[in-house]
Each structure stands twice: as C-alpha cells, then as structure tokens.
Amino acid sequence: MTRKLIALWCLFLSVMGIAQLYKPIDTADYTQRKAFLIKFTGNNEATIKKIKSQYSGKTLSELSKIYKDFGTDFEKQVKNKDFIFKSDFETSIQSLIQRLKKNNPQVPQDLKILIAKDNTPNAYCLADGTFVINMGLYGWLNNEEEIAAVISHELGHKIEDHSFKTFLKIIEQDNLDKITVQNIKSTTEKRSQSQNQKAFDIFKNTIYKKGVERRQNEMQADSLGYVIFRNSDFKKGEYVNALQKLEDFDTISPRALKIETYKKLFDLPKQAFNDKWMKKEDFSLYNYNFYKEKLNKDSLSSHPEMSRRIDQLKKTFTELKTSVTPEKPSDLFVTLKKVARMEALPNYFHSEDYGLGIYAAMQFLQDEEEEKYYKSWLGKCFSKIYEARKNYNLNRYLDRIEPKNQSESYQQFLNFMWNLSLDEIKNIADFYKTNETIAKAN
Known part of the structure; x- marks a missing residue:
C-alpha cells in the first residue's frame, strides 16, 4: 500500500x-x-x-x-x-x-x-x-x-x-x-x-x-x-x-491534505461539517514491528x-x-502525460481502490484542478464506499491505519473516513452525485 x-x-x-x-x-x-x-x-x-x-x-x-x-x-x-x-x-x-x-x-x-x-x-x-x-x-x-x-x-x-x-x-x-x-x-x-x-x-x-x-x-x-x-x-x-x-x-x-480542504468539500447544505470526523486514534502504544524488527x-x-x-x-x-539535463519531451509524450494524469481516478475506480480514489480526488480539488471532473469521481467513489459500509465489507476498499507505513496526511484521511457514519457517507455521495447530474445537464 x-x-x-x-x-x-x-x-x-x-x-x-x-x-x-x-x-x-x-x-x-x-x-x-x-x-x-x-x-x-x-x-x-x-x-x-x-x-x-x-x-x-x-x-x-x-x-x-x-x-x-x-x-x-x-x-x-x-x-x-x-x-x-x-x-x-x-x-x-x-x-x-x-x-x-x-x-x-x-x-x-x-x-x-x-x-x-x-x-x-x-x-x-x-x-x-x-x-x-x-x-x-x-x-x-x-x-x-x-x-x-x-x-x-x-x-x-x-x-x-x-x-x-x-x-x-x-x-x-x-x-x-x-x-x-x-x-x-x-x-x-x-x-x-x-x-x-x-x-x-x-x-x-x-x-x-x-x-x-x-x-x-x-x-x-x-x-x-x-x-x-x-x-x-x-x-x-x-x-x-x-x-x-x-x-x-x-x-x-505525498503532500498533506489541509484541514481546510476537508471543510470546503464536506461542509454541505444538508450536512454541516463535524469536527469530530477529524478525531485521530492513538496508536502510540501499538507495536506493529514486533517481527519485522527481528x-x-x-x-x-x-x-x-x-x-x-x-x-x-x-x-x-x-x-x-557526468550528469545531464533531461531532454525536452516530445509533444506526444506531453499529451500522454496529461492523459495518464486524467486517467488516475478512472484507474483507481477500476481497481476498486475507492478510498485512494477519494484521497486523490481531494488532492486534485485542493489544487483547484478540473473541479467538475474530480467532484464527479468523488461522488462515484463515495457511492461505492457507502455500498461497502452498508454490506459490512468496507475493509476491502478502505485501508486500516498503519502508523509505521503511512504518511500523517493519509492517516488523518483514514481517520476521517472511518469516523463517518453510514448516513453521513450517503449524504456526501448523494450531494456529489446530484452535482454531477446538474453539471451534465448544463
């Protein structure tokens, strides 16, 4: 991971x-x-x-x-x-x-x-x-x-x-x-x-x-x-x-997701942002490397x-x-680099990495990139997370926290995701799905 x-x-x-x-x-x-x-x-x-x-x-x-x-x-x-x-x-x-x-x-x-x-x-x-x-x-x-x-x-x-x-x-x-x-x-x-x-x-x-x-x-x-x-x-x-x-x-x-980004994306008209969502679990007493350290x-x-x-x-x-400066890429390479970037969310969705898809979409939106496009994928991934939570198999699509192997930013994200209730996840999914429908209509 x-x-x-x-x-x-x-x-x-x-x-x-x-x-x-x-x-x-x-x-x-x-x-x-x-x-x-x-x-x-x-x-x-x-x-x-x-x-x-x-x-x-x-x-x-x-x-x-x-x-x-x-x-x-x-x-x-x-x-x-x-x-x-x-x-x-x-x-x-x-x-x-x-x-x-x-x-x-x-x-x-x-x-x-x-x-x-x-x-x-x-x-x-x-x-x-x-x-x-x-x-x-x-x-x-x-x-x-x-x-x-x-x-x-x-x-x-x-x-x-x-x-x-x-x-x-x-x-x-x-x-x-x-x-x-x-x-x-x-x-x-x-x-x-x-x-x-x-x-x-x-x-x-x-x-x-x-x-x-x-x-x-x-x-x-x-x-x-x-x-x-x-x-x-x-x-x-x-x-x-x-x-x-x-x-x-x-x-x-990976760069850190700002707390302001969470508040901007998830303070919704019908569901106000709850600071309790950002509460972190204390893992300081856990020893994850007992065997690895041997x-x-x-x-x-x-x-x-x-x-x-x-x-x-x-x-x-x-x-x-002797070091050399990287060659200037061709026009085809630049185009393919852009395509690879835009395919990131479809790729995560295809591989059922819905948690990573949400994390990536939030990063792109934090950088104010392609807002309609990434918000639509945010809705799609949250919908899948909702289905998984409802069916008691969320572990399959969302990581558990592993302090020794994850950045602080990603740990904060996972705390946020696991702190959400089933209804709260559904509200977020419905909000972004609705906005996607409106965007398509326009």
Missing part, C-alpha cells in the same frame, strides 16, 4: 491543462482482447510443454503449477479490462522498442505491448515476450528517453531469464527448508524454545538469501539494460536520470537502494559520472 500512496504524488506533479470534458479511455476492445488471449494462452502452453521436456518430478510439477496459475490469473486481468489496446501509449512504446533493437540483436524480435491501467511507474516483461507498461510511468518520468531506460532494464531481466531462474531457486530452497523443518520436528514431540528459534532462523535465512539474489538480479539488469540503451541512439545520461526519478518515487511522501531490513529489501544501484553503474560505466 505504501507504493500505491507514493504513486499519488507522481500524479500531483504531472503537467496540467486538459479539458474538463475529458472522457476516460474507451476499453470496448473485445476483439483485440480476444485475439491477445488466444495467442497468450498458446504461448503459455508452449512454455509449460518446454518445461516438461527439460524437468521432471517435483520440480516439474511445481514449475508447471506456477505457469498455469500465472496464466489463469493474467487471463482474468485481461478479461477484467486491466489493460488497454490500440492506444497512443502503445504507439509510443513500439517506437521506443524499435530504437532499442538498433545494434542490439539480443533484444527479442516478437515483443508485444500491453498498457496497464496502473498508476505506479513500473514495467515488466512476461515469459512469452509480452511487455507490460504501467500508465503511471508517463505520469512520473520526464521524457521518452527515461521510459526507454526503464524498458531497457526490464529487457535485461528478460534476456537473463531472471524470473524463471528465481522460480527454480525458490522451489529448490523450499524443498530444502521442508526437509530441515521436518528433521527439527522429529527430534521431539514437544517443540522447545530453541527449536522455535531454529525454525525462525530457517525462515529468516531463506528471506535473506532471496533478498540477496533479487538485489543481484537488479544490478545485473541495470548493467545489461544500460548496454542496450547505450548501443541505441538515446542520450546516455538519461539512463541514470530515469533511476533517479524512480528513487524519488521510492522515497518521497529481521535485518537491508537484507529484506527486494530492490537495492537506488542510490547504490546508481553508484554501481557509475563505477562500471565511467561515462555516467
């Missing part, structure tokens, strides 16, 4: 200036989705068939299960319209990949592009060569060159086949751990404190080992990705610029600190020691 919260911040820094009458991207692309799924299913089955020709026993069964489960889950995502087809985003990415193929014969020739309705700046490549690009990359990075750098890094993972190798190591380590734990259990029927410690040590060492391997993979993908990037016609220093922007994403905190946090990190990755790149490739 922390990464989702930080993703909000990138949206608030994006460029402005798109019409209030903006309509979310149309996902009525049944024909394209059907064609993609047919090909994807065939490719996934071919991957499993290849695994069967190379492995046997438990390794075969575990690997086959991983790819079958992944295939099933990914098909559900496609059918759920989590991706968009035939967009200007795809055109932009295809152009970048063509440039990356220049002087890089190791880059797969049959890469397919999917744009995910996800606000986090991320990308990944599937076993069959399907490249998934999150819309959030365009909302966060400076230009096409930096997006090409992220793609190059992911190509490094793909070429080195890191995902498959990781699956193999996980299966191997899990089998070893099961044998070790079974031996501990067999020493006596009653588990002593020392045996509990031994079991915890196995768990701890396994996590540490996986963390080390993941960090090594990231470093390797950085280096190979840069070679691919350098061999193409991109400005070399932009590779580091992209990593530095992602470092900001990993470390920056583990070395650095060893648990799946991605090395970005500063370390950047330092390693500069050490390996001395030409990167």
Whole structure:
C-alpha cells in the first residue's frame, strides 16, 4: 500500500491543462482482447510443454503449477479490462522498442505491448515476450528517453531469464527448508524454545538469501539494460536520470491534505461539517514491528537502494559520472502525460481502490484542478464506499491505519473516513452525485 500512496504524488506533479470534458479511455476492445488471449494462452502452453521436456518430478510439477496459475490469473486481468489496446501509449512504446533493437540483436524480435491501467511507474516483461507498461510511468518520468531506460532494464531481466531462474531457486530452497523443518520436528514431540528459534532462523535465512539474489538480479539488469540503451541512439545520461526519478518515487511522501480542504468539500447544505470526523486514534502504544524488527531490513529489501544501484553503474560505466539535463519531451509524450494524469481516478475506480480514489480526488480539488471532473469521481467513489459500509465489507476498499507505513496526511484521511457514519457517507455521495447530474445537464 505504501507504493500505491507514493504513486499519488507522481500524479500531483504531472503537467496540467486538459479539458474538463475529458472522457476516460474507451476499453470496448473485445476483439483485440480476444485475439491477445488466444495467442497468450498458446504461448503459455508452449512454455509449460518446454518445461516438461527439460524437468521432471517435483520440480516439474511445481514449475508447471506456477505457469498455469500465472496464466489463469493474467487471463482474468485481461478479461477484467486491466489493460488497454490500440492506444497512443502503445504507439509510443513500439517506437521506443524499435530504437532499442538498433545494434542490439539480443533484444527479442516478437515483443508485444500491453498498457496497464496502473498508476505506479513500473514495467515488466512476461515469459512469452509480452511487455507490460504501467500508465503511471508517463505520469512520473520526464521524457521518452527515461521510459526507454526503464524498458531497457526490464529487457535485461528478460534476456537473463531472471524470473524463471528465481522460480527454480525458490522451489529448490523450499524443498530444502521442508526437509530441515521436518528433521527439527522429529527430534521431539514437544517443540522447545530453541527449536522455535531454529525454525525462525530457517525462515529468516531463506528471506535473506532471496533478498540477496533479487538485489543481484537488479544490478545485473541495470548493467545489461544500460548496454542496450547505450548501443541505441538515446542520450546516455538519461539512463541514470530515469533511476533517479524512480528513487524519488521510492522515497518521497505525498503532500498533506489541509484541514481546510476537508471543510470546503464536506461542509454541505444538508450536512454541516463535524469536527469530530477529524478525531485521530492513538496508536502510540501499538507495536506493529514486533517481527519485522527481528529481521535485518537491508537484507529484506527486494530492490537495492537506488542510490547504490546508481553508484554501481557509475563505477562500471565511467561515462555516467557526468550528469545531464533531461531532454525536452516530445509533444506526444506531453499529451500522454496529461492523459495518464486524467486517467488516475478512472484507474483507481477500476481497481476498486475507492478510498485512494477519494484521497486523490481531494488532492486534485485542493489544487483547484478540473473541479467538475474530480467532484464527479468523488461522488462515484463515495457511492461505492457507502455500498461497502452498508454490506459490512468496507475493509476491502478502505485501508486500516498503519502508523509505521503511512504518511500523517493519509492517516488523518483514514481517520476521517472511518469516523463517518453510514448516513453521513450517503449524504456526501448523494450531494456529489446530484452535482454531477446538474453539471451534465448544463
């Protein structure tokens, strides 16, 4: 959830200036989705068939299960319209990949592009060569060159086949751990404190080992990705610029929502603002990190600190020691950056992150942006929150407070949301839905 919260911040820094009458991207692309799924299913089955020709026993069964489960889950995502087809985003990415193929014969020739309705700046490549690009990359990075750098890094993972190798190591380590734990259990029927410690040590060492391997993979993908990037016609220093922007994403905190914003948005004609809504719960006596503190946090990190990755790149490739100013983005990139910004609320609504949708809408409205547009989404999200509260499943759509993992601003927001009664939520939803209807009529 922390990464989702930080993703909000990138949206608030994006460029402005798109019409209030903006309509979310149309996902009525049944024909394209059907064609993609047919090909994807065939490719996934071919991957499993290849695994069967190379492995046997438990390794075969575990690997086959991983790819079958992944295939099933990914098909559900496609059918759920989590991706968009035939967009200007795809055109932009295809152009970048063509440039990356220049002087890089190791880059797969049959890469397919999917744009995910996800606000986090991320990308990944599937076993069959399907490249998934999150819309959030365009909302966060400076230009096409930096997006090409992220793609190059992911190509490094793909070429080195890191995902498959990781699956193999996980299966191997899990089998070893099961044998070790079974031996501990067999020493006596009653588990002593020392045996509990031994079991915890196995768990701890396994996590540490996986963390080390993941960090090594990231470093390797950085280096190979840069070679691919350098061999193409991109400005070399932009590779580091992209990593530095992602470092900001990993470390920056969302801006605070002002108390005045709550009062402005929720002091309604038929429901006056109640200061009790802002009451905070005292979590000072809670210890959320009892087990986390027993583990070395650095060893648990799946991605090395970005500063370390950047330092390693500069050490390996001395030409990167000289910083460069980000290139001016193209007109197409600027347009896509605006679209990614306007798609933020539809994306949160689609993924059923209604609480985050309200939080984001309040941030945009605090900045006095596209008032009609964001107020309409405020009404839609509050309506869903009302339904969830009425059906006793609000936890599914609204976070609980976690002081160790959330900004003070977001904790205040969650206190506000949980303090609202069912009727109060309905009144807010009805008010903004009514205003949306009036706005459409005008």
